[in-house]
Amino acid sequence: MTTPTxxxxxxxxxxxxxxPEHYQALRESTGAVDFLECIADNYLEPSxxxxxxxxxxxxxxxxxxHSVSLNLAGTDALDTRFLERIAWLARRVRAPFVTxxxxxxxxxxxxxxxxxxxxxxxDLIPWIGHRIQAARSAVGLPFGIENVxxxxxxxxxxxxxxxxxSRIAETADCxxxxxxxxxYVSAVNHGFDAIDYLKAIPWKRVLYVHxxxxxKRPDGLLHDTHxxxxxxxxxxxxxxxxxxxxxxxxxxxxxxDLPDFATVVAExxxxxxxxx
Amino acid sequence: xxxxxxxxxxxxxxxxCRALARPLAFDRGTFESPDxxxxxxxxxxxxxxxxxxxxxxLYHHQVWQRICSTIQAxxxxxxxVMGPLLLNRITLLVFTASPPDARSLDxxxxxxxxxxRAALAAxxxxxxxxxxxxxxxxxxxxxxxxxxxxxxxxxxxxxxxFGTTTPRMDxxxxxxxxxxxxARVLVNPSLSVLRLTHDVRLAExxxxxxxxxxxxxxxxxxxxxxxxxxxxxRLLALSRSQTLGEVRENIARAVDSxxxxxxxxTLDAAIDLAFARxxxxxxx
Numbered sequence: 001m002t003t004p005t006x007x008x009x010x011x012x013x014x015x016x017x018x019x020p021e022h023y024q025a026l027r028e029s030t031g032a033v034d035f036l037e038c039i040a041d042n043y044l045e046p047s048x049x050x051x052x053x054x055x056x057x058x059x060x061x062x063x064x065x066h067s068v069s070l071n072l073a074g075t076d077a078l079d080t081r082f083l084e085r086i087a088w089l090a091r092r093v094r095a096p097f098v099t100x101x102x103x104x105x106x107x108x109x110x111x112x113x114x115x116x117x118x119x120x121x122x123d124l125i126p127w128i129g130h131r132i133q134a135a136r137s138a139v140g141l142p143f144g145i146e147n148v149x150x151x152x153x154x155x156x157x158x159x160x161x162x163x164x165x166s167r168i169a170e171t172a173d174c175x176x177x178x179x180x181x182x183x184y185v186s187a188v189n190h191g192f193d194a195i196d197y198l199k200a201i202p203w204k205r206v207l208y209v210h211x212x213x214x215x216k217r218p219d220g221l222l223h224d225t226h227x228x229x230x231x232x233x234x235x236x237x238x239x240x241x242x243x244x245x246x247x248x249x250x251x252x253x254x255x256x257d258l259p260d261f262a263t264v265v266a267e268x269x270x271x272x273x274x275x276x
Numbered sequence: 277x278x279x280x281x282x283x284x285x286x287x288x289x290x291x292x293c294r295a296l297a298r299p300l301a302f303d304r305g306t307f308e309s310p311d312x313x314x315x316x317x318x319x320x321x322x323x324x325x326x327x328x329x330x331x332x333x334l335y336h337h338q339v340w341q342r343i344c345s346t347i348q349a350x351x352x353x354x355x356x357v358m359g360p361l362l363l364n365r366i367t368l369l370v371f372t373a374s375p376p377d378a379r380s381l382d383x384x385x386x387x388x389x390x391x392x393r394a395a396l397a398a399x400x401x402x403x404x405x406x407x408x409x410x411x412x413x414x415x416x417x418x419x420x421x422x423x424x425x426x427x428x429x430x431x432x433x434x435x436x437x438f439g440t441t442t443p444r445m446d447x448x449x450x451x452x453x454x455x456x457x458x459a460r461v462l463v464n465p466s467l468s469v470l471r472l473t474h475d476v477r478l479a480e481x482x483x484x485x486x487x488x489x490x491x492x493x494x495x496x497x498x499x500x501x502x503x504x505x506x507x508x509x510r511l512l513a514l515s516r517s518q519t520l521g522e523v524r525e526n527i528a529r530a531v532d533s534x535x536x537x538x539x540x541x542t543l544d545a546a547i548d549l550a551f552a553r554x555x556x557x558x559x560x
Binding site for chain 2: 045052104112114
């Protein structure tokens with residue numbers, strides 16, 4: 001079997017997370033964005049309707065498969081069948097790389113459908129690093145892990161999050177997907193300086209970054225909701241990240257209360273202005 | 277040698293899983309029992325963070341909100357009949373009895389549909405444990421069970437049609453060719469034919485003046501819903517197990533002599549339509 005040549009994502013590229021509500025606009029547009037990120041899991045169900053939509057859009061735009069259920073920090077065996085299917089999808093869209101999250105989502109037979117937090121403990125690094133290496137090997141493409149928003153911290157933490165994710169990336173020799181909104185949300189929720197996080201990132205490993213909107217709850221906690229425009233604070237942090245580690249491709253995630261395509265593209269275009 | 281996960285991490289994930297699987301008290305939005313602080317203490321929070329129970333509850337909310345919103349979106353007709361709050365309570369019953377074991381939320385919806393269908397189909401004497409709880413909850417809310425059954429059938433039929441791959445069609449046969457009567461019909465595996473007595477699209481679910489038949493099917497254009505006339509409904513009901521010739525004979529036997537003369541034309545048209553609408557994919 002020949003491996004198709006992956007499509008390139010420009011380092012200054014601006015992309016969107018792909019949502020069915022925008023399929024039609026994307027089919028009718030040309031060059032509205034530089035690339036798209038799709039939730040890989042949604043295109044691996046038995047129905048071929050989502051895959052046909054993806055094929056049409058992949059004919060016009062580069063696609064990055066982004067998974068939510070590899071359970072990289074889990075304790076059970078990696079799902080090799082699912083990894084094979086992700087690799088198949090990545091080849092189908094000629095993806096340059098694949099990403100998932102530094103989190104756990106399943107225990108035993110119970111699937112929890114969430115990005116659950118991990119203690120930043122020394123003895124987890126070899127375990128998680130080994131699993132990421134195995135995932136990368138199975139997918140056969142560069143592989144990136146994303147920092148998640150967290151609301152709960154563990155008494156077992158032995159280091160800050162930025163040290164933990166950097167050491168895991170080094171152990172696994174993998175890429176990073178840095179979510180700027182998640183850094184901001186976690187910084188406010190746990191009282192650390194988001195700039196310290198940005199300064200510690202090994203930027204040469206960064207495949208692309210995420211930006212998104214969040215909500216502030218009545219109790220003051222920030223909640224990563226992807227249901228609104230990017231906040232001014234997150235744009236400022238994005239500008240700081242660009243100065244420290246740019247250029248890097250950027251994806252705007254907008255999943256709930258989704259406005260029309262033109263509004264989302266206009267929000268994404270702000271990134272160009274913010275980083276100039 | 278492959279590393280193994282630290283034992284403490286396995287134990288901690290087990291505690292999280294147990295806590296996330298606990299139902300909430302609907303009126304307070306907290307754990308029913310025991311107290312949230314006791315549960316969260318087992319999750320090894322950082323003692324410096326404020327309100328660890330409130331922080332953990334955000335995860336709890338996310339997990340159940342995703343499951344409940346997926347079930348609502350996957351079963352729109354059943355949601356209309358039950359109302360979203362009752363549907364959420366049934367969802368909690370289903371997934372606290374046994375946590376979701378499917379990789380995808382779509383798989384969780386499949387299990388919900390099968391579980392609710394079984395609970396609705398069970399005879400009174402068979403009700404026990406979980407099915408008894410579901411039926412008692414539905415009856416306490418005065419849910420019209422026959423209407424809910426039809427709504428669920430519609431939702432499940434749509435899920436079957438969406439979940440299958442695009443059918444491959446043979447060339448439609450020429451009915452003038454006598455050999456077609458000996459062939460068996462290859463029915464589209466996505467096809468569901470339903471008999472409905474209530475308009476489940478409406479919240480009040482009024483009784484229809486007369487029962488209607490609908491077909492829900494995956495065609496090359498996507499998922500289609502068609503109203504069926506009585507001949508087509510009978511044709512599709514018979515075609516799953518018989519040759520085309522047997523189908524013709526059985527339908528002819530089922531109508532009175534007055535209609536028999538015009539039946540041949542109607543039946544030929546219905547057979548052509550069954551292929552055109554992709555209810556049938558070919559003959560074997």
